[in-house]
Amino acid sequence: MKRIMLAIGALGAVLAISACGGEGQTLELFVGSATKPATEEAAKLFEEKYDVNVELHFGGSGAMLSQMKLTGRGDIYFPGSSDFMEKAKEEDIVLPQSERIVVYLIPAINVQKGNPKNVQSLEDLARPDVTFAIANPETVCVGLYAAEIIEKAGLTQTLRPKIATYAESCAKTANLVALKTVDAVIGWRVFQYWAPDDIETIPLPPDRIPRIGYVPIAIAKSSKQPALAQQFVDFLTSQEGKAIYAKWHYLTTEEEARQFAPEAPIGGEVELLEGWR
Amino acid sequence: MRTRRAVDRSFSVFTWAVLGLLSAYISLIVITLMAHVSVESYGDTLLSGQAFSTIRLSVICATIASVLALLFAVPIAYLLARKNFPGKNLVDTILDIPIVLSPVALGTVLLVVLSSDAGKLFQDNLVSFTFAIPGIILAQFTIVVALAIRSLKAVFEQISPRYEEVAYFLGCNRWQTFLGISLPLARTGIIASFILAWARAIGEFGATITVAGAVPGKTETIPSAIYLGLAGVDIQGTLIYTLLLVFLAIVVLLGVRFLTAKRSG
Numbered sequence: 125m126k127r128i129m130l131a132i133g134a135l136g137a138v139l140a141i142s143a144c145g146g147e148g149q150t151l152e153l154f155v156g157s158a159t160k161p162a163t164e165e166a167a168k169l170f171e172e173k174y175d176v177n178v179e180l181h182f183g184g185s186g187a188m189l190s191q192m193k194l195t196g197r198g199d200i201y202f203p204g205s206s207d208f209m210e211k212a213k214e215e216d217i218v219l220p221q222s223e224r225i226v227v228y229l230i231p232a233i234n235v236q237k238g239n240p241k242n243v244q245s246l247e248d249l250a251r252p253d254v255t256f257a258i259a260n261p262e263t264v265c266v267g268l269y270a271a272e273i274i275e276k277a278g279l280t281q282t283l284r285p286k287i288a289t290y291a292e293s294c295a296k297t298a299n300l301v302a303l304k305t306v307d308a309v310i311g312w313r314v315f316q317y318w319a320p321d322d323i324e325t326i327p328l329p330p331d332r333i334p335r336i337g338y339v340p341i342a343i344a345k346s347s348k349q350p351a352l353a354q355q356f357v358d359f360l361t362s363q364e365g366k367a368i369y370a371k372w373h374y375l376t377t378e379e380e381a382r383q384f385a386p387e388a389p390i391g392g393e394v395e396l397l398e399g400w401r
Numbered sequence: 402m403r404t405r406r407a408v409d410r411s412f413s414v415f416t417w418a419v420l421g422l423l424s425a426y427i428s429l430i431v432i433t434l435m436a437h438v439s440v441e442s443y444g445d446t447l448l449s450g451q452a453f454s455t456i457r458l459s460v461i462c463a464t465i466a467s468v469l470a471l472l473f474a475v476p477i478a479y480l481l482a483r484k485n486f487p488g489k490n491l492v493d494t495i496l497d498i499p500i501v502l503s504p505v506a507l508g509t510v511l512l513v514v515l516s517s518d519a520g521k522l523f524q525d526n527l528v529s530f531t532f533a534i535p536g537i538i539l540a541q542f543t544i545v546v547a548l549a550i551r552s553l554k555a556v557f558e559q560i561s562p563r564y565e566e567v568a569y570f571l572g573c574n575r576w577q578t579f580l581g582i583s584l585p586l587a588r589t590g591i592i593a594s595f596i597l598a599w600a601r602a603i604g605e606f607g608a609t610i611t612v613a614g615a616v617p618g619k620t621e622t623i624p625s626a627i628y629l630g631l632a633g634v635d636i637q638g639t640l641i642y643t644l645l646l647v648f649l650a651i652v653v654l655l656g657v658r659f660l661t662a663k664r665s666g
Contacts, residue, residue, distance in 0.1 A: 152532075157632035164617070181532065181614045182629050191614065194512045195531055298634045318634040 150177040151352055154192050156185035156204030158295050158318070159227075159339060162372040163202065169368065170359050176352065184293050186263075192217055192344060199347040200356060202339075204294050205229070206391050207265035209340040218342035222354070224361050227374035228381035228390070229337035231269050232313040233326040234301050241307045243326055246274070249308055250282045256308040259297040260290035261400045266297060269335055270310035271400045276334045284399065298323060312337065313384070317373035333385035335394065339374075434644055442637040447645075451617060456645065459622040460653075462534065463602035466541035470549045470598050475591065478553035479583065483562065499547040508540055508611025515612070536613035537620060541602040549598045556590030557583070592661045596654055603653075604646065623649070 155163050160182055167178040181188060185203035189212055192198040201218050203209055212218045235243050241254050249256045258274075259267030267290060274283050288306050291297040298315040300306045302322035309315075316325035341360060343353045359365050366376035375381045378390065446452050481493060499507055514520050515531050530536040560583065568578045584591070606624035615625035623646045630639030 157629050158634075160629065160633040179532075179616055179619065181616055182632070183610065183615060184632060187611075190509075191512070191611070194509070195516050197532070293632070295632045295634055299631060299636075302634055302636050315634070319636060322636055323634075 148175070148177060149349065149352060150179055151200070151349070151356055152179045152181070152198050153200045153202055153356075154181045154183075154188035154198045154344075155202045156188060156208065156294075156339075157182040158185075158204035158293075159202070159369075159372075159374075162369050162374065165371075166360055166365055166368045169364070170356060173359075174355065178356070184295075186211075186293075189215070189217065192346070196346050198344045199349060199353040200341060201344055202226075202341045204339060205265045206338055206340055207263070207268070209342060212342065216345065218344055219350075220342070222343040222357065223340050224342070224357055225338045225390075226341050226360055226366075227339045227369050227376050228378065229266075229339065230313040230327075230375065230381060230384040231266065231273060231310065231333055231335070231337065232315075232328055233308055234298065234311045234315045235308045235324050235326055236301055236304055237320075237322050237324050239324055239326070243308050245326075246277050246279055246283070246328070246332065249310075250279065250286060254308060255288050255306045256283075256286065256310070257288045257291060257297070257300050257306045258310045259294065260292055261396055264291070264293055264297070265337055266294050266311055267291070268394050268396060269337060271396060272334050272394050273310060273328070273332060275397060277332055280399070314374055327384070330385045330387070333388050335392065336381050336385055336388050336390045338391055431644075431647055434640055434647070438637060438640050438644065442641060446638055446641045452642075452645070454618055455621050455623055455626050455642075456649065458534070458537070458620075459603055459624075460649070462537045462541060462622065463599050463605075466538045466545060466602045467549075467595055467598040469538070469542050470546040470602075471553075471591065471595055473546055474549035474553050474594065474598075475584075475587075478550050479557050479579065481550070482554050482557035496547055496550055499543050500551070504540075504544060504605065504607025504609075505611055507543060508608035511540060511543065511608065511612050530612060532614040532616065532620060534613070534620060537609050537622060540608035540612045541605045544605050544608055545598040545601050548601055549594050552594040552597055553587070553590060556587050556594070559590075560586045589661065592657065596657055600650060600654065603650065 153163075153167070164180065167180055170176070171178050181191065181198075183191075185205065185208040188203065189201065189208055192201060192212075193215060201209070201212050203212070209218070209223060213220050213223075233243060233246070233249070235241065241248075241251075243249065243254060248254060258270035259265075261267040261271040274280055289300070291300055291309070294312065295318075297309050297311045298318055301309050301311075301315070302319045308326075313325050313327065315323050341357055343350055343357065347353045370376050375384075381390070477496070481489070502510070512531065515524060515536075524530060528535050530539050564582050564586065565578050568582045569575070573581060603622075604624055606622075606628060609622060610625045610628065613620040615621045615629055617626075617629075621629070623642050626642045627639050627646070630636070630642060
């Protein structure tokens with residue numbers, strides 16, 4: 125019994141040591157995990173530069189929003205895509221006027237590394253030997269954009285019945301290809317750089333990209349240190365912050381994004397047509 | 402006679418075949434997992450300080466949660482196995498609720514409780530659970546304590562109360578009877594129950610990530626690292642942490658079995 129108590133005591137001591145963080149200001153961010161590597165790097169740089177702690181909570185963008193809502197905590201919400209920011213505004217969790225765009229996202233076809241089924245266009249997705257999926261068009265913006273791409277290309281009748289599944293997030297859409305569950309997805313161009321060993325991007329021609337996506341950031345209404353939160357947002361959208369995201373192959377300026385789709389609007393309301401629900 | 406032997410042999414073949422089939426199936430999963438991970442990624446992940454702190458946190462929290470669970474479960478299971486009292490069925494059912502709820506649901510309920518006025522008061526003045534390490538232990542404890550009670554109740558029910566009665570009539574008090582007779586008799590069952598609780602706790606994900614979040618280097622356990630790996634389309638990282646969990650479990654569970662077999666043998 126004595127030995128057990130000793131062991132518990134030792135564990136408690138180790139735990140107490142590991143629980144000790146630095147003192148001072150802590151900025152709490154709830155981040156969609158898709159941008160994890162770049163955001164971790166940016167946060168680290170910010171910590172060093174301004175001598176504050178940045179605590180990054182990662183998870184699905186929706187789960188992060190739920191946690192902010194349930195606990196009333198968090199200084200900044202940084203979801204993986206714009207749809208969740210719209211929800212955060214609806215739910216009155218972020219300050220709408222504080223919203224900024226950090227990076228831009230271009231819709232594209234993503235296939236398995238090496239493109240074993242030789243998919244080159246949207247039409248190839250209709251081939252009987254090709255399986256493909258999109259994200260849920262009702263809840264995930266890349267799914268909504270995929271539905272719009274298929275509609276605008278006039279391929280609804282041939283492609284819609286062939287969709288193998290609706291993924292519930294951007295990352296899960298990318299995983300469908302990375303884990304070889306399907307041959308192709310309509311996702312973001314940047315998926316290729318998330319998993320360069322598993323995913324390859326087949327770009328869509330500009331006239332087939334009806335819309336450019338983006339990753340927004342905003343300050344939480346519950347933030348008790350909005351000035352510091354604003355400082356972080358400013359840092360992320362500064363040249364220095366954007367350079368980190370550019371290193372991870374994100375498009376950080378509108379001009380860069382425009383090269384892929386000169387005419388397409390950035391974000392905006394898309395109405396999901398009947399039959400996709 | 403010959404037919405009897407043939408039937409016996411077929412039974413033996415059947416049980417061995419089933420064992421072989423399932424072991425081969427699970428081994429195949431682990432081998433495929435190992436083959437899928439590139440050598441460089443092992444180095445990249447395992448040599449980072451991040452992996453070490455994640456493993457340490459997982460082991461410490463699962464161990465504390467399981468020990469706490471047993472401290473509650475042993476007396477409760479003993480009481481439920483030995484005594485009848487009005488409302489026993491109701492109490493028994495209430496204790497089962499954490500098993501029925503899905504972990505994410507349980508985590509959400511815990512988060513709601515902790516975010517209530519009373520919960521906030523408690524957290525501000527005593528222990529902070531939300532997005533903190535004690536939150537991991539609380540989530541895992543809540544999940545495994547019911548499992549421990551369930552398995553220990555069966556253990557105590559199988560021990561004849563006659564031994565305790567004899568000890569009692571020979572002059573031992575209730576404490577002495579419990580500590581000197583009942584506990585040693587239940588020893589193997591208690592260890593089995595600890596293994597069950599620990600294994601469940603170290604792999605616990607849904608409730609843990611909901612209550613404690615997954616802040617790398619702070620509240621990230623192995624299962625949350627697996628989830629974040631998948632959410633970040635980092636397949637290699639996901640598989641390495643999965644393998645880590647497999648090996649950690651093998652080492653600890655085999656170790657506990659070895660130690661207890663040696664002692665009781």
